[in-house]
Amino acid sequence: MLIKTEGFVLKNKKYGETDSMLTIFTRKIGKINAIAKGARKPKSTFLAGIQPFCYSDFVFYKGKSSLYNLSQCDAREIFYCIREDLDALTYGAYLLELVEAVTNEGQTNNRLFNLLGKTLSMLANKDQKDFELQTVVRAFEVNLLAYSGFKPHVHSCVNCNQSNFKQIKFSHEEGGILCPKCFTVDPFASKISETTVRLANYLLNKDILEIQKLKVNEALNNELKLILKKYIMVHINKYQFKSLDMLDKL
Numbered sequence: 001m002l003i004k005t006e007g008f009v010l011k012n013k014k015y016g017e018t019d020s021m022l023t024i025f026t027r028k029i030g031k032i033n034a035i036a037k038g039a040r041k042p043k044s045t046f047l048a049g050i051q052p053f054c055y056s057d058f059v060f061y062k063g064k065s066s067l068y069n070l071s072q073c074d075a076r077e078i079f080y081c082i083r084e085d086l087d088a089l090t091y092g093a094y095l096l097e098l099v100e101a102v103t104n105e106g107q108t109n110n111r112l113f114n115l116l117g118k119t120l121s122m123l124a125n126k127d128q129k130d131f132e133l134q135t136v137v138r139a140f141e142v143n144l145l146a147y148s149g150f151k152p153h154v155h156s157c158v159n160c161n162q163s164n165f166k167q168i169k170f171s172h173e174e175g176g177i178l179c180p181k182c183f184t185v186d187p188f189a190s191k192i193s194e195t196t197v198r199l200a201n202y203l204l205n206k207d208i209l210e211i212q213k214l215k216v217n218e219a220l221n222n223e224l225k226l227i228l229k230k231y232i233m234v235h236i237n238k239y240q241f242k243s244l245d246m247l248d249k250l
């Protein structure tokens with residue numbers, strides 16, 4: 001059976017003597033693992049399109065085993081510039097790790113697919129555009145959560161649906177903000193400022209390309225960063241990111 005689809009390479013690992021094992025987020029069949037036979041031989045025709053970040057057209061065939069085999073690959077966009085800038089590389093690798101954590105084989109996710117494409121091309125053109133990398137990463141996180149079924153409920157109290165209150169807490173367990181009357185629902189809820197809630201709503205409702213002009217102060221960004229970090233741990237069950245560990249060590 002032959003399958004033709006476009007996709008983003010999330011991972012590329014050595015496999016056997018000369019092969020590579022790829023993890024690809026495809027448009028048609030979701031996330032898959034595929035063997036690229038002979039991909040590490042110097043003359044392999046696969047070479048250009050199978051590095052992490054590459055956006056390529058792929059043809060796979062599925063043999064008797066559950067694995068896919070790559071039979072053809074044409075790079076559409078290799079996002080080479082991401083590799084040349086340490087910040088873009090680190091955060092780009094983080095986006096790929098997040099996508100890998102929330103996607104499954106056989107489950108397509110077009111909105112996430114498009115979000116990843118737009119965000120990678122923003123990172124690749126970072127030098128020409130004046131946007132805040134951190135804000136783009138927050139926008140990616142919050143929309144990835146929304147597109148994978150974990151949209152944080154931030155437009156009204158997640159428990160009673162009331163809106164318009166000044167004192168706010170964020171409940172990771174309940175998946176959204178709480179009004180003062182509902183604070184007792186989750187004793188572990190964390191304080192969150194009104195402006196951070198507004199920022200989260202804004203990022204959820206705008207296309208990522210539109211937030212390029214947005215300037216967010218660092219304290220605000222940090223508050224949202226910590227809330228989302230914990231939220232990702234609780235709902236996606238992912239506690240460690242190799243990319244971010246690398247950033248801490250720098």
Ligand SMILES: [Zn+2]
Nearest residue numbers: 157160179182
């Ligand atoms: Zn409430």
